[in-house]
Amino acid sequence: MSDAALDYQRRIPRITRSSITPSPSLIRWTLRTLTVLLFGAATAIGVNLGIGAPEISPTSVVHHDRVASP
Amino acid sequence: MRPLGHTATTLLILVYLGAALAVLQGFVGSGLPIHLGASSVAQVSGMVAGYGAAVMLILMSRAPWLECGVGAHRLARWHAWGAPLVIILTVVHASAAVVAWARAKSTDLLKATNDVLSLPGLITALVGTVILVLIGVASLRVVRRRISYERWHLLHLLTYLAVGLGFAHQLAGPDLVRRMWLQIAWALLYCYAFALVLRWRVFQPAFQLWRHRLKVEDVRQESKDVMSILMSGRHLDELRAEPGQFFRWRFLTRETWRAAYPFSLSAPPTRHGLRITVKAKGDGTRRLFEIPSGTLVFAEGPYGVITRRRRRRPRVLLIAGGVGITSMRSLFEVIDLPGKDVTLVYRAAREQDLVLKHELDEIADRSGARVVYLVGPSSDAANEMSAHALNRIVGDLSDHDVYLCASPRLASRVRDSLMDDGFPRHQLHEERFSL
Numbered sequence: 444m445s446d447a448a449l450d451y452q453r454r455i456p457r458i459t460r461s462s463i464t465p466s467p468s469l470i471r472w473t474l475r476t477l478t479v480l481l482f483g484a485a486t487a488i489g490v491n492l493g494i495g496a497p498e499i500s501p502t503s504v505v506h507h508d509r510v511a512s513p
Numbered sequence: 514m515r516p517l518g519h520t521a522t523t524l525l526i527l528v529y530l531g532a533a534l535a536v537l538q539g540f541v542g543s544g545l546p547i548h549l550g551a552s553s554v555a556q557v558s559g560m561v562a563g564y565g566a567a568v569m570l571i572l573m574s575r576a577p578w579l580e581c582g583v584g585a586h587r588l589a590r591w592h593a594w595g596a597p598l599v600i601i602l603t604v605v606h607a608s609a610a611v612v613a614w615a616r617a618k619s620t621d622l623l624k625a626t627n628d629v630l631s632l633p634g635l636i637t638a639l640v641g642t643v644i645l646v647l648i649g650v651a652s653l654r655v656v657r658r659r660i661s662y663e664r665w666h667l668l669h670l671l672t673y674l675a676v677g678l679g680f681a682h683q684l685a686g687p688d689l690v691r692r693m694w695l696q697i698a699w700a701l702l703y704c705y706a707f708a709l710v711l712r713w714r715v716f717q718p719a720f721q722l723w724r725h726r727l728k729v730e731d732v733r734q735e736s737k738d739v740m741s742i743l744m745s746g747r748h749l750d751e752l753r754a755e756p757g758q759f760f761r762w763r764f765l766t767r768e769t770w771r772a773a774y775p776f777s778l779s780a781p782p783t784r785h786g787l788r789i790t791v792k793a794k795g796d797g798t799r800r801l802f803e804i805p806s807g808t809l810v811f812a813e814g815p816y817g818v819i820t821r822r823r824r825r826r827p828r829v830l831l832i833a834g835g836v837g838i839t840s841m842r843s844l845f846e847v848i849d850l851p852g853k854d855v856t857l858v859y860r861a862a863r864e865q866d867l868v869l870k871h872e873l874d875e876i877a878d879r880s881g882a883r884v885v886y887l888v889g890p891s892s893d894a895a896n897e898m899s900a901h902a903l904n905r906i907v908g909d910l911s912d913h914d915v916y917l918c919a920s921p922r923l924a925s926r927v928r929d930s931l932m933d934d935g936f937p938r939h940q941l942h943e944e945r946f947s948l
Contacts, residue, residue, distance in 0.1 A: 482708055486701065489700040493694075496690070
């Protein structure tokens, strides 16, 4: 019994812990799935950013003057 | 330096190919026919700096295929070579662009700077550039020596912010606009680079913390300025760490959580425990000596390729200098050869600098392996670490795989001597890192 339980002279019920621990292979596959999801999200964000990127450069006036722009 | 492996060669080819495309796009973006001047300098330097920044992120992402295929030390060398180039190109790009603007608008540089900064995304790009320059200055050898590793590391983390701040400006750059596929490819390059960093520098250690609950079990004094930190955890065999490898350790106390320290395992890992041995080199590492038991440990790794699997020859020579003994100590215990074929040469300036000596003697007694201590000033001929001297100690050196871990100075002396003597490069295994 814990100190607290001894103080109160009774057994404090514990939250039952699951006796099922994930196997290494389940963890490996979960990590692989998460990695695929992460890169899937990166692909979606990248494509969206690319499609939504400006069509006119703020410095295009200078560019058309055949001079560099920042 | 070991010859490049397949992964490193492929990666280098891809990086150079990408850089060539970026240069080409920079020229094409400034319009045909090509005119050399501030305009094209700004376009090309901007494209290559943007591309280089993403490549630097990828190189430092700690992805296992990079760490194992290329090697932590080589990646760090490429980063140390490439990162200053990216910073210089960024500054050249900004300066050339302002000059070009001033010429186009027939105005002075001050007014041109003001005009340029009023454009969308340019203030954030400027902040990013300033941060990059500050990091570059802090990394100069002369400045780096004056600031602690912890401060430098913290400042270095701002690189991610700096690169992110510059990104919005890049997509709107004249090299990419009106070329949607190029804008998508550029955005994907950056998103994948950040995803790699997130996956291997954040998720993986966080997952390992959850899964293994690695925590400090005990801190044991080995000598006046050397301590061993013993850590315990669950399912540590799943880490597949091997003697000779290292982790980047972040001890989660209020004082030490900011910095990740690369330290080798100083004992073969077990299912329930890991051990590192640390020498105090500054305030940061000295603070590690006061870490209370139970402190959680955020560990990135394992990294490093100098494991027993590298061995090809029938005999092994382990060479350690100072606290470089840590990785050699763990290898010394597990090299799968009869003891008579294993020799450890351990160099230290003073007797009291010999770390873990009692353990080395015990392993040697048990396995029949040989330990040779070279203690005293390096001017003493008996402490010579040349190929000739090592040959004298072990017999036929060419019959050995040589594992080396020492201070940069000693390691370079031994390496140079071995190479000058014609010792095959592929038989020399070393991991170089210093705080």
